[in-house]
Amino acid sequence: MKLNLVLGAALLAAFVSCKEKKDKNIVEEIVEIEEVTPETYAEISIKKGGSWKEGSREYDGGAFENVDELVVPEEHTDHSWYIRYEGPGWENKQIAYRLYLDWRNAMDIFGKKVDTLVLPYVGTDGFDSYHNNAPWGQDILKAGKSMGIGGYGRFTGDTIAHFNEVAKTSVKVANEEAHSSVTIDYEGWKTGDVTTDLKSVISIFPEDRFLKAELTPNTSFEGLATGIVKFDDIPVMEATSESGAWAYIATYGVQTLAGENDQLGMAIFYKTDQAKATEGPHDHLVVFNASTETQTYYILSAWDQEQDGIKSKEAFEQDLNEKLATLDANGMLE
Structure with a gap:
């Protein structure tokens, strides 16, 4: 494009x-x-010209149109047919991601076989057509009850509280020369006895397969967490940088919707003074300390069908360790 x-x-x-x-x-x-040709791209696309069905949480009619900002309607939930591919998306020439902008708040991966921008065309030929294999690639991750890769919620000790109760959700998209980003403001997010506002800024950069995520709550509470979806027989890998300042959790193996032998690697890099790794029922977790400071982490995935991509677990681990060393030296990847 x-x-x-x-x-x-x-x-x-x-x-x-x-x-x-x-x-x-x-x-x-x-x-x-x-x-x-932009090197990064972020978007959110909503239906206009239709209407919400009476007594339903489905949007009927209309056509998709990109917007720079949005206050999510109270009627919107999963499978409302209102937001194209159900939330905002980020991409560069190597990888694409999306976030379910509803109670699930999980993050998903669009695996790309091409090195051009594809998001403007995803879901335009049928609402969920991206689940099918196409020349550009496809949706490759099944999030289920998890947070997908790098989504966020609140870990209560035995489960993840998603975003079932939020007073207001607002979204802004920015495409700049150095990066593209999506800012999401959640007002009045209630989980148990805690109600907080949460700002999420997620950015993608011209090179490599990662996103930078920054979460800022206005209330200090236990359990703000991110994670990687669990799959049977796929063990979690962990490593800490030489100085001990950064660490990662990661998985690699057959864990996609794209085929029996399809290989995918996923990882989260986090600051060890801000968070610790643990296990949840559906996710390998990174749980942040109670704080109102911005919590920063990086989300990464590598699909073996990507052009000139990572093709083995050994190559994936090498890439992770190189990034861990970069974080140790520079404190950032971008």
């Missing part, structure tokens, strides 16, 4: 000014409009 730099207005004004001159000089210089 190519996006044009809009120079038309200034060019037209210059041309009209020239035409109005008495000597009717001809504009001889031709200004070419440069075509730029």
